[in-house]
Structure formats: structure tokens, C-alpha cells
Amino acid sequence: MPPRVLTVAGSDSGGGAGIQADLKTMLALGVHGMSVITAVTAQNSLGVQGAWELPVQAVRAQYRSVVDDIGVQAVKTGMLASAELVETVAELISGTDAPVVVDPVGVSKHGDPLLAASALDSVRTKLLPAATVATPNLDEVAQLTGVRVESEDDLRRAAAAVLAYGPRWVLIKGGHLSGDALDLLTDGSCEHWLRAPRHDNRHTHGTGCTLASAIASGLAKGLTVPEAVTGAKEYVTGAIAAGFALGAGIGPVDHAWALRATHAG
Numbered sequence: 001m002p003p004r005v006l007t008v009a010g011s012d013s014g015g016g017a018g019i020q021a022d023l024k025t026m027l028a029l030g031v032h033g034m035s036v037i038t039a040v041t042a043q044n045s046l047g048v049q050g051a052w053e054l055p056v057q058a059v060r061a062q063y064r065s066v067v068d069d070i071g072v073q074a075v076k077t078g079m080l081a082s083a084e085l086v087e088t089v090a091e092l093i094s095g096t097d098a099p100v101v102v103d104p105v106g107v108s109k110h111g112d113p114l115l116a117a118s119a120l121d122s123v124r125t126k127l128l129p130a131a132t133v134a135t136p137n138l139d140e141v142a143q144l145t146g147v148r149v150e151s152e153d154d155l156r157r158a159a160a161a162v163l164a165y166g167p168r169w170v171l172i173k174g175g176h177l178s179g180d181a182l183d184l185l186t187d188g189s190c191e192h193w194l195r196a197p198r199h200d201n202r203h204t205h206g207t208g209c210t211l212a213s214a215i216a217s218g219l220a221k222g223l224t225v226p227e228a229v230t231g232a233k234e235y236v237t238g239a240i241a242a243g244f245a246l247g248a249g250i251g252p253v254d255h256a257w258a259l260r261a262t263h264a265g
């Protein structure tokens with residue numbers, strides 16, 4: 001019986017990010033993936049052409065269907081679109097014993113908004129306190145805390161500012177800096193620096209979703225937070241290295257990179 005992992009996120013019609021990235025990551029990492037869809041986007045390698053939120057009742061019903069019968073060993077949240085959906089999801093996940101990875105998705109790689117500005121306060125005060133691990137990128141850190149990260153030293157200040165909202169751990173993703181792809185994981189008492197070579201690859205659509213889902217998959221398998229994040233960083237780094245040019249813009253990472261290596265062998 002594989003561990004069960006639930007993603008609560010938006011659909012990306014292009015298949016590179018959102019629910020689609022989450023379920024592919026979960027399959028590649030050997031867990032049973034399940035989904036609560038919060039919004040549907042019309043999206044491709046060039047940008048987000050449209051987005052439609054689901055009604056709150058539809059989100060609640062999907063969540064209850066999964067949790068009441070099948071059960072979850074970890075939850076991951078992604079695009080939540082509005083204050084109403086952020087508050088609903090925060091309430092739902094506050095009632096679970098399973099670890100929760102919160103990826104506070106704000107804008108897409110193309111700069112298209114995936115969260116209403118009016119929802120930021122609910123993310124700070126309702127969603128982040130319910131997180132076992134929060135995984136903001138540098139734009140989301142700036143939006144949520146006002147801290148602008150321009151150097152590796154700033155990552156510590158950013159982490160402290162996010163931890164003040166109450167997640168147990170924070171992983172600040174330095175993917176948008178130059179130089180090595182350096183992330184900082186901390187719970188306020190210990191620090192883990194995760195460094196990987198930067199791949200000169202524009203096909204990075206879905207990196208954040210993939211990383212957060214890989215962390216949730218590791219937690220569902222019973223790994224500690226530092227172990228799950230270390231494994232997830234290795235998985236996303238391999239997926240970025242194997243990213244491919246789909247469409248005319250930013251292509252997806254390759255979720256199946258490790259499976260391809262196994263099959264080729």
C-alpha cells in the first residue's frame with residue numbers, strides 16, 4: 001500500500017505546473033497522489049490566458065471525499081486564488097494530523113497573478129500558521145513580508161520574517177537569485193543550506209510545485225522534514241536538468257527523469 005498524498009491546487013492545462021505537476025511528481029516518487037482542484041487555468045508555455053475559481057462547496061466536498069474515506073499521510077497546497085479559498089483550505093488543513101506543505105503560490109513564472117492581492121492577509125494569518133513547511137520563492141517572500149532578498153545573507157532575514165507567521169519550518173527558495181541554486185531550510189533553531197548547481201535552462205515551469213510535492217511525498221513516507229527536503233531538492237534539480245522545450249516559451253521540468261534513467265538502464 002503506497003503512502004497517500006493530497007494536493008490542493010490549481011489545474012495547469014499545459015501540464016507543467018499545478019495539479020498536473022503535483023500528481024506526476026507523486027507518481028515518480030512512488031506515492032498515491034490525490035487532488036482537490038481549487039481553480040482551473042488556461043495556461044501554456046507563454047503564460048496564463050484565463051483562470052476560474054471553483055466554488056467553495058466544490059473544494060470542501062473534494063477534500064471531505066478524500067479525507068473521510070481514503071485518508072492522507074501528507075497534504076500539499078498550491079494555487080488558492082482568493083481570500084475565501086485560502087481561508088477555507090486553512091480551516092480544512094487545520095483539522096488534519098498529517099504534515100502540510102504550503103507553497104504560497106503568488107504569480108506564475110510568466111508574471112501572471114495566481115492569487116488575489118486581497119488574499120495576502122489570509123495567507124499570512126490563516127494559512128502559514130497551519131503549515132508544517134512553507135516554501136515561498138523570493139517574490140512570494142517579498143509580497144508576504146516585505147523582505148527583499150538580493151544576496152545569500154538576506155535569506156536568513158527572509159526566513160525569520162516568514163517563521164514569524166507561525167509555520168513550523170520554512171524553506172526559502174533562492175532559485176531566482178544568480179549563482180548556485182541555494183535554498184535555506186530552518187525551523188528557527190537549526191539551519192540546513194541546500195545548494196545545487198544552477199542549470200542554464202529556461203525550462204523551469206513548475207519547479208516550485210514539483211519541489212513542494214516531492215517534500216510532501218517524502219513526509220508521507222515517514223521522513224523527517226530535513227530528509228524530505230534534501231530528497232526533494234535532488235529530485236527537482238534532476239527534473240530541471242532534464243527540462244524540455246515544449247511550446248514557444250518556458251517549457252516544463254521533466255517529472256519522469258529518474259524513471260527514464262531506470263528504463264534506459
Ligand SMILES: Nc1ncnc2c1ncn2[C@@H]1O[C@H](COP(=O)(O)OP(=O)(O)O)[C@@H](O)[C@H]1O
Nearest residue numbers: 137173174175176181182197198199207208211
Ligand atoms: N536554473 C535552476 N537550476 C537549478 N535549480 C533551480 C533553478 N531554478 C530554480 N531552481 C531550484 O528549484 C526549486 C524551486 O525554486 P523556484 O524556481 O525559485 O520556485 P518557484 O517555482 O516557486 O518560483 C528551488 O530548489 C530552486 O533552488
Ligand SMILES: Cc1ncc(COP(=O)(O)O)c(N)n1
Nearest residue numbers: 010017018108109205206207
Ligand atoms: C495552476 C498553477 N499553479 C502554480 C503555478 C506556479 O508555477 P510556476 O511558478 O512554475 O509558473 C502555475 N503556473 N500554475
